[in-house]
Amino acid sequence: MQSSPGGGVVRKRSPVSRWTLLVCSFILAAALGQMNFTGDQVLRILAKNEKQLSLLRDLEGLKPQKVDFWRGPARPSLPVDMRVPFSELKDIKAYLESHGLVLLDEEREAMAKSRRLERSTSSFSYSSYHTLEEIYTWIDNFVTEHSDIVSKLQIGHSFENRSILVLKFSTGGSRRPAIWIDSGIHSREWITHATGIWIARKVSMDRRGWDGVEVTCPALFQNRLWRKNKSSRPGTFCIGVDLNRNWKSGFGGNGSNNNPCSETYHGPSPQSEPEVAAVVDFIMSHGNVKALISIHSYSQMLMYPYGHSLEPVSNQEELYHLAKDAVQALYEVHGIEYIYGSISTTLYVASGITVDWAYDSGIKYSFSFELRDTGRYGFLLPATQIIPTAQETWMAIRTIMEHTLHHPY
Amino acid sequence: MQLRRQPLSAPRPGDTRPAAQRLAVPLLLLLALQGAAASGEPEDSGWLQDAEPSSRLLSQAARAALHFFNFRAASPSALQVLASVLDGRAWVNQKKEYKFDLVFTTEFYRAEEGEKRLGTCSAQVFFRNDKPRPAVNVTCTQLIKKERRQEEDYQLYKLMKQLKSPLNAVRIPDSHGYIAPSLRPIWNLAFLGSSYVMWQKTTPFLHYFMSQISSVKQWKTNDDAIDFDYTVLLHEFSTQEIIPCRIHLVWYPGKPLKVKYHCQERQTPEEGSGTEEGSAVALTELSNF
Numbered sequence: 001m002q003s004s005p006g007g008g009v010v011r012k013r014s015p016v017s018r019w020t021l022l023v024c025s026f027i028l029a030a031a032l033g034q035m036n037f038t039g040d041q042v043l044r045i046l047a048k049n050e051k052q053l054s055l056l057r058d059l060e061g062l063k064p065q066k067v068d069f070w071r072g073p074a075r076p077s078l079p080v081d082m083r084v085p086f087s088e089l090k091d092i093k094a095y096l097e098s099h100g101l102v103l104l105d106e107e108r109e110a111m112a113k114s115r116r117l118e119r120s121t122s123s124f125s126y127s128s129y130h131t132l133e134e135i136y137t138w139i140d141n142f143v144t145e146h147s148d149i150v151s152k153l154q155i156g157h158s159f160e161n162r163s164i165l166v167l168k169f170s171t172g173g174s175r176r177p178a179i180w181i182d183s184g185i186h187s188r189e190w191i192t193h194a195t196g197i198w199i200a201r202k203v204s205m206d207r208r209g210w211d212g213v214e215v216t217c218p219a220l221f222q223n224r225l226w227r228k229n230k231s232s233r234p235g236t237f238c239i240g241v242d243l244n245r246n247w248k249s250g251f252g253g254n255g256s257n258n259n260p261c262s263e264t265y266h267g268p269s270p271q272s273e274p275e276v277a278a279v280v281d282f283i284m285s286h287g288n289v290k291a292l293i294s295i296h297s298y299s300q301m302l303m304y305p306y307g308h309s310l311e312p313v314s315n316q317e318e319l320y321h322l323a324k325d326a327v328q329a330l331y332e333v334h335g336i337e338y339i340y341g342s343i344s345t346t347l348y349v350a351s352g353i354t355v356d357w358a359y360d361s362g363i364k365y366s367f368s369f370e371l372r373d374t375g376r377y378g379f380l381l382p383a384t385q386i387i388p389t390a391q392e393t394w395m396a397i398r399t400i401m402e403h404t405l406h407h408p409y
Numbered sequence: 410m411q412l413r414r415q416p417l418s419a420p421r422p423g424d425t426r427p428a429a430q431r432l433a434v435p436l437l438l439l440l441a442l443q444g445a446a447a448s449g450e451p452e453d454s455g456w457l458q459d460a461e462p463s464s465r466l467l468s469q470a471a472r473a474a475l476h477f478f479n480f481r482a483a484s485p486s487a488l489q490v491l492a493s494v495l496d497g498r499a500w501v502n503q504k505k506e507y508k509f510d511l512v513f514t515t516e517f518y519r520a521e522e523g524e525k526r527l528g529t530c531s532a533q534v535f536f537r538n539d540k541p542r543p544a545v546n547v548t549c550t551q552l553i554k555k556e557r558r559q560e561e562d563y564q565l566y567k568l569m570k571q572l573k574s575p576l577n578a579v580r581i582p583d584s585h586g587y588i589a590p591s592l593r594p595i596w597n598l599a600f601l602g603s604s605y606v607m608w609q610k611t612t613p614f615l616h617y618f619m620s621q622i623s624s625v626k627q628w629k630t631n632d633d634a635i636d637f638d639y640t641v642l643l644h645e646f647s648t649q650e651i652i653p654c655r656i657h658l659v660w661y662p663g664k665p666l667k668v669k670y671h672c673q674e675r676q677t678p679e680e681g682s683g684t685e686e687g688s689a690v691a692l693t694e695l696s697n698f
Contacts, residue, residue, distance in 0.1 A: 057579055072583035081584075129585050190584075224584045225620060225642060225651045242649075255647065263649040345463065348647035375618035376490060376518070378644055382586035 043092070045080045046102045047073060055099050056080055059092070067092070068223060121145060126198055126390070128383050129190050138197065139165065146204045156278025159231040164278050169203055177288050177408065179401055180363075182279070183295035185243045185354070186227045188379045191371050191389055192295045198390035199397060206398070225379060227263050229273055236260045241267035244296070245352040246276045249360045250308025253351030255344075266352050284361070291365035291404040292358040293397060298378050299347060299370035300338045302327050302396060305359040307343035307368075308351035315364055316342070322403050323367070326396040333392035336372065343368060365404045369393065456500040456508065467497035469616045470509040470543075474532035476608035477545040483666040485597040486561035487553060488518035488604070492527055507536040507613045517552060518600065528552040542609040562662040565594050570630045581622040595637075596622065602658040603641050605668045610643075617643045623653065634661040643672070 047053045056073040059082075068083040084092050096103060121141045124130075130138070143152045153166040170176070183189075183196035228240025238261035245256040245266040252258065256266040271277045283289050304319040313319065323340040330338055339346060343353070347370065358366040372381055372389045381389070471491050479488050492514040500508040515528045530549035537544065553561075572591070581596050582588045588596055599622050607617040620642040627638035636659050643652045654672040 069580055069583060072579045072581075072587075224580075225644075227649060257648075263651070339464065346465070348465070350647075377582065377586050378618050378620050380582045380584070380586040380621060382582070385586075 043082050043084055043096075043103060045082060045096065047080060048102075052099070052101055053080075055101065056082070059095060062095075121201075126194070126201075127387050129194060129386070135193070135197070139167065142200065142204075143167070150200075150204060155282040156274060158275050159229055159273065164275060166282065167200055177290045177404075178286060179291040179293070179404060180283060180289050181293045181295065181397065182354075185275075185294065186296060188225045188227055189297040189371075190379065191297045191381045191386065192369075194383075194386045195295060195371060195390040195393050198387070199394055202394050228265065229275055231267075231273060233260065233268070238265075241265055241273050243273055243275055244294075244354055245350065246271060246273045247280075247352050247354055247357035249353070249356035250306070250351040253308045253349075255307065255348055255350035256352050264350075270352065280357075283358075283363075289358075289363055290409070291367075291400060292355065292363045293367050293369065293400060294354045294358075295369045295371065295393070297371040298373055298375070298381070300336065300372060300374050301346055301368075301370040302330075302338050302340045303343045303346050303355075303368045303370070305342065305356045305366055307347075307349065307353045307356050310342075310344050310349070312342065313359060319365070319367075322365070322400060325403075326367075326399040329399045330392045330396040333395050334388050336388075336392055338396075364409060365400060367400060369396070455502045457502070459499040459501060462497055462499035462509075464494065466499060466507075466613065467494045467509065467511060469611065469613065470497070470499075470507075470534040470536075471511050471513040471530075471532065472616055473543045473608055473611040474511065474530065474534050474545045474547045475513075475515065476604040476611065477543075478530065478532075478547045478549055479601060479604040480608055480666060480668075483601065483660065483664065484558055484562050484662075485594070485601045485660070486519070486565050487558045488597060488600055489515040489528060489549070489552065490518050492516045495529075504538055506538055507534075509534040515549065515552070518597070526552055536613050543611060545608070559663060565597070566635065566662045568594050569598070569635050572628065572630075579625070595625075595628075598635065598637060598658070598660060599639055599641055599656075601660070601666060602637065602639075602656045602668050602670075603643065603654070605658075605666065606641075606654050606656060606670045606672065607643065609670075610672070615648070616646050617652075618646075620644045620651065626655075627657075634659050634664075 045056065047056055053073040059067055067088070069080065073080050093103070121138055124134075124138050124141075139152060143150050149169050151168045151170070153168055154163045155166050156164045158164060181196070181199065183192035186192075226240075228242050230239055231241050232239050242256070242262075242264045245251075245264050248270040251270040252266055255264070257264045259265060267273055271280055283292075302323050304316075304323060305313050320341070327338045327340050330336065343350060343355070353368070355366040355368045371393060372385055468491060471494050475489060475491055494511060494513045496512040498510045509532070511530075511532045511534065513530055513532070515530055516525060528550045530547055532545060532547035534546075535544040572595070579592070581592050581599070600619055603619045607619070610617060623640045623642050625637075625639045627636065629636040636657075638655075638657045640653055640655050643654055644650075645652055652672050652674070654670050656668060656670045658666060658668040660666055
């Protein structure tokens with residue numbers, strides 16, 4: 001049995017062979033990172049006083065629909081992040097310059113450079129939301145720091161040809177039973193990406209005899225409330241397929257939509273989307289995934305299949321009790337209440353979803369989370385809630401992982 | 410772990426009721442025909458009681474009642490949100506109209522950490538096919554005394570009067586969920602206006618949450634009242650759509666809220682056809698209640 005590089009920590013070997021924990025980084029096709037496919041940029045601006053803040057706000061009025069504040073002009077000395085389409089860059093930079101607004105461009109370049117040089121995740125702020133670039137850097141650092149147990153795999157590409165990454169936690173060996181966790185299938189559910197990163201860290205620290213896979217999916221967006229991927233097709237100007245309606249089980253049924261402009265558009269056919277196909281291929285080739293956890297927000301729910309039907313699955317009783325235990329463990333951290341049950345009876349009927357496919361593919365312990373909150377902030381959950389949410393979610397996930405570990409099949 | 414009230418149908422920590430028997434859509438019909446119930450329907454319209462209403466359905470109805478309550482109270486410092494449904498009964502008729510009798514708890518919308526006061530409401534909610542909005546009869550316990558509420562509204566009003574028209578392009582909250590303290594009164598007032606819209610639009614199948622103020626067109630305070638024209642993004646369940654709604658409200662503390670709105674409906678798939686506008690403009694002026 002290996003000991004950890006930290007020295008002396010002996011991992012308990014489970015009676016069952018060790019697990020592989022797979023963490024998939026879903027890089028959903030999409031609009032924005034610091035630099036993206038279409039050349040949009042996020043500018044970081046420092047406003048020194050109220051007057052400058054006001055000038056920034058005026059900018060949106062001058063360029064309606066063209067600028068998108070990711071971090072709005074709130075108060076002086078706080079950087080403002082503003083997404084600008086490529087076509088407007090010149091104009092806007094001129095405006096900023098003429099009004100004496102400082103672009104933290106050079107500073108940003110320097111920071112980015114230093115980040116690339118940074119070999120440590122210890123300066124990463126877990127209590128803020130991060131850009132795609134920052135998450136990529138974190139992933140690389142994380143893999144480097146835990147190279148004994150974590151590796152990074154690319155399992156495919158998004159519609160816009162971005163890599164889909166999986167973080168694989170493994171103590172060696174092959175074809176071991178695995179637990180799959182994904183987050184961020186829907187871009188706007190930012191709390192799930194942040195939670196995913198936290199969970200990766202916890203898994204690396206909690207060396208228990210399982211190997212785990214954690215997936216955290218950096219988000220790329222059309223706008224802050226974008227849900228789907230970025231695939232386009234002839235005949236319609238509407239973009240995107242709901243990746244959580246594109247799976248094979250119950251495809252096209254109630255709770256999904258065949259209108260390409262709909263937020264729950266299921267796509268032309270099951271697994272038509274490269275993101276979904278990549279995950280299906282990976283999981284099927286692995287052949288030994290025993291639990292699958294898909295993390296979404298919001299509603300504060302923990303659910304199991306089915307979504308496409310009201311009929312209970314054959315393992316309903318066991319899944320019900322496991323969900324109940326997991327929710328209790330979650331509650332004990334910060335007193336947050338989750339409800340639990342099957343997807344169709346707890347949330348709504350939804351067809352072609354990840355966990356239905358997983359269950360029908362033989363992955364008995366398939367669960368879907370809807371994290372905080374219950375509507376007060378919804379997708380725009382304040383960053384102050386990231387760590388509490390991640391902490392409680394981790395306890396629920398751990399409960400599921402332990403049960404899976406102790407109930408081999 | 411402190412004792413908490415268990416909501417009716419949904420399992421929560423501590424609840425041991427098996428979920429398997431619950432069917433959300435096909436109703437278990439009791440043939441005891443309920444009469445008019447508290448909504449005042451004299452005639453027998455073939456109402457059949459749903460023996461096991463889903464917690465989702467009850468919550469939706471409770472939220473509709475609360476949106477209406479918040480709108481009528483017209484008090485941005487006393488907005489309430491649903492905590493949990495304590496008791497709920499549901500009926501449906503052959504026309505697929507729904508009636509609910511509910512008791513639920515609420516808490517303050519204001520983000521005061523640690524102040525978890527719970528109020529209680531009872532409501533009858535009636536979803537009819539021919540009327541666009543649910544008919545609501547709702548009474549709630551007072552979470553704060555009337556004088557204090559009026560005072561807080563007035564303080565809020567004074568703050569708003571001092572705000573210069575600032576808000577031209579700021580999204581509230583920003584992408585990180587942050588609302589600057591100076592902008593909070595605006596958020597509360599926007600929520601009040603949105604409550605009217607969400608009440609109007611809620612059906613047994615669709616309910617809403619306010620996601621973000623995406624723009625402010627106008628913020629005027631020249632006369633006494635606050636004149637607020639803004640666009641809000643509503644998140645629609647279960648379609649997951651984001652619905653932009655333009656809302657124009659006029660508010661003065663203690664007076665009924667005047668509001669009109671227009672929500673944009675989803676685009677059609679054909680290329681070049683542009684957006685289909687859902688014309689739901691309503692001008693409401695209420696006499697004192």
